[in-house]
Amino acid sequence: MSKTSILQYLDAQALVDAARSRFVEVVTAAQAERGSASVVLTGGGTGIALLEALRDDSGSIDWGKVDIYFGDERFLPSGDPERNEVQASQALLDHVDVHPDRVFRMAASDGPHGSDPEVAAAAYAQILHSRSEGEPTPAFDIHLLGMGGEGHINSLFPHTDAVREEHSFVVAVENSPKPPPVRITLTLPAVRRAQHVWLLVSGANKADAVAAAVGGADSDEVPSAGALGTEATVWFLDSGAASKLDAV
Numbered sequence: 381m382s383k384t385s386i387l388q389y390l391d392a393q394a395l396v397d398a399a400r401s402r403f404v405e406v407v408t409a410a411q412a413e414r415g416s417a418s419v420v421l422t423g424g425g426t427g428i429a430l431l432e433a434l435r436d437d438s439g440s441i442d443w444g445k446v447d448i449y450f451g452d453e454r455f456l457p458s459g460d461p462e463r464n465e466v467q468a469s470q471a472l473l474d475h476v477d478v479h480p481d482r483v484f485r486m487a488a489s490d491g492p493h494g495s496d497p498e499v500a501a502a503a504y505a506q507i508l509h510s511r512s513e514g515e516p517t518p519a520f521d522i523h524l525l526g527m528g529g530e531g532h533i534n535s536l537f538p539h540t541d542a543v544r545e546e547h548s549f550v551v552a553v554e555n556s557p558k559p560p561p562v563r564i565t566l567t568l569p570a571v572r573r574a575q576h577v578w579l580l581v582s583g584a585n586k587a588d589a590v591a592a593a594v595g596g597a598d599s600d601e602v603p604s605a606g607a608l609g610t611e612a613t614v615w616f617l618d619s620g621a622a623s624k625l626d627a628v
């Protein structure tokens with residue numbers, strides 16, 4: 381049975397430090413057990429801050445034996461600084477010994493699949509499937525998630541087809557309320573394939589959505605409420621993000 385934990389920290393830096401230390405534990409344990417680990421990275425302020433912390437100290441992680449996926453991507457030309465993979469590369473991937481064949485980036489809008497995000501989403505779904513021995517996606521060790529003030533995770537926004545998706549594991553989003561409008565995203569069924577789902581949330585502007593999600597909101601209303609790991613779901617919160625939890 382999956383367990384949900386809510387961890388509260390004084391500030392964003394303490395939250396990131398704690399997540400960094402747990403990330404090292406989970407990834408090194410997976411590598412000791414199976415020889416490799418798989419993680420899904422997120423964009424956003426706190427998610428990228430965690431990658432920067434890992435650049436400074438990633439303990440005994442063997443980065444060459446980590447499969448790296450992305451939870452969502454802004455469908456922009458390659459190299460665009462708004463792309464999550466560009467930010468992740470600058471924060472971490474360019475600085476550690478990842479194996480280039482084990483970093484699975486979502487396509488860019490000027491990439492091999494052309495400017496059609498549906499085609500690029502289908503191509504990413506195919507990559508996930510091809511790495512999964514007959515399953516639709518790997519059983520990721522960790523899926524990292526940031527959360528927007530209205531409760532979005534990955535590029536799954538409230539009251540959209542993408543957040544209601546029950547069958548596809550990767551979809552295109554063409555009208556994101558947060559710019560840029562065109563994106564590719566893993567869906568809730570894909571998030572729920574992960575063993576550990578970690579939501580990294582900082583700031584009082586996100587407190588209402590945190591309280592609603594933790595209180596059991598409908599995922600159509602608050603997408604983060606639908607993010608559950610098969611083993612564990614952990615909310616890493618700073619004091620601002622946790623400030624409305626007493627009302628739950």
Ligand SMILES: O=C1O[C@H](COP(=O)(O)O)[C@@H](O)[C@H](O)[C@H]1O
Pocket residue numbers: 422423424425426427451452453454464525526527528529532533534535558
């Ligand atoms: O647009 C996005 O936003 C969310 C949350 O970002 P944050 O800066 O408010 O933490 C992020 O998780 C997602 O990957 C990204 O594409």
